[in-house]
Amino acid sequence: MTNDPLRFTVLGCATPYASVGNPCSGYLVSGGGARVWVDAGSGTLGELQRHVGLDGLDAIWISHLHADHSADLLTAYYGALYADIELAAPIPLYGPPGIADRLAHFLTNTDTRSPIESAFAVEELHDGHRVRVGALTLTSRAVKHGMPAFALRVESADRSLVYSGDTAPCPALTSLAEGCDVLLCEAESDRSPAEGERVHHTPEDAGDTARSAGAGRLVVTHVGRFLTPQQAVARASTRFDGPVDHAAPGVTFPVE
Template sequence: MAGDLLHLTVLGSATPYADVDNPCSGYLVSHGGTRVWVDAGSGTLAQLQRHARLDELDAIWISHLHADHTADLLTAYYGALYADVRLAAPIPLYGPPGIADRLAHFLTNGTVRSPLESAFDVRELHDGHRARVGRLTLTSRAVAHGIPAFALRVAAGDRSLVYSGDTAPCANLTGLAEDCDVLLCEADSARQPADGDQVHHTPEDAGDTAAAARAGRLIVTHVGRSLTPEQAVARAATRFDGPVVHAAPGAVFSIG
């Protein structure tokens, strides 16, 4: 039945800044009446409103604190408190350690701290963090991005979606993605860095991670501007035998 499916809606997948027709990283994961906004890059709040109001969200989950994954939390704060939105309670906000102070630093312009907690019920992630949101189970693992960063597994019954966030290939991501139905994986870098200081997946890495995890399907996202989506898909497909597609803005994927 359609209500039993997991749905992934791509709000945006651009990096490191929004394109004319593609916001930065942001996704809506839904199952039945449960809605989770995953990453809040520039421009994604506007696209979110095609599907859900802020006061219809059950949670927000943030992978790391770079602006192309968080910037729209600032405008979401104003929307939640000072516009036409009426929250029954602050929105649960799952994010890396320090997320509350980082947001408050940007929002506060004076001696009195902005009432961040009136809009967001902040819950800091840690490696192995698990939360129940409606009928969804959210499991987070720490990944390798040079700053505190997390990948996410969303499970509804026997259906599962794993989102890499931004990370170099790492055991935590591969383990989290084991036997998942869909792996939503970044393919930012065009090539491996010469100095070995890698903090992103290449398309080939995305294919390798999907293959190692035995994912059912690979969706490449966060494709760097030196690549076209078609190039990223083709290169990932050289390492993974399953279906590979691009997270095109506005695309909706049903999982189940």
């Protein structure tokens, strides 16, 4: 269906480990007939299969290599090569520099390197990376998380979704999100650290980023365990006048 609208389904949003009924970070972004698994946190592969199998994906995109955003790539590898599906070609995988070697280190159990490239056609992200996946354009920007990390803008013909990944507030994210229809933004931190490098948004930060970018709608995700989703939404709403929702697991959000 090349004319289906842009939307995303929350596969999970828990941090830093899965909860009952809520895997770690992962989203299925779809539109124009294309389907992209965005972040593959632990537990998300099972939820993904409610909607599409590995052999039905057009691409996988990974924001950074913390386990709560990437661990299910390990089981996806086995599923792609050694289970009940047959891939016509390796799945395009866009991720931070070093992602293929990181996977191989986990998966290789002999002197022979596991054939990562047989399952995934790996392309490393860089600041400003842009790729076309079916009818969707994916643009990545490097963001501030104390390690190589990226945010993502997904554009269809007339809609745009921006996903923060994990990051402190930074100009790159605000620029990427400028004028987007929906900003899916993490709100992991309860407060700014007294000292040291910031690596996450607070709910207030998420509201500030949405306001500064002129986003149409804010969806807070990756909410820390010391906050309820309702508290995160309420606090983000003090800084952003537009609609604010929580990325509840299992919910599909239209980008409109």
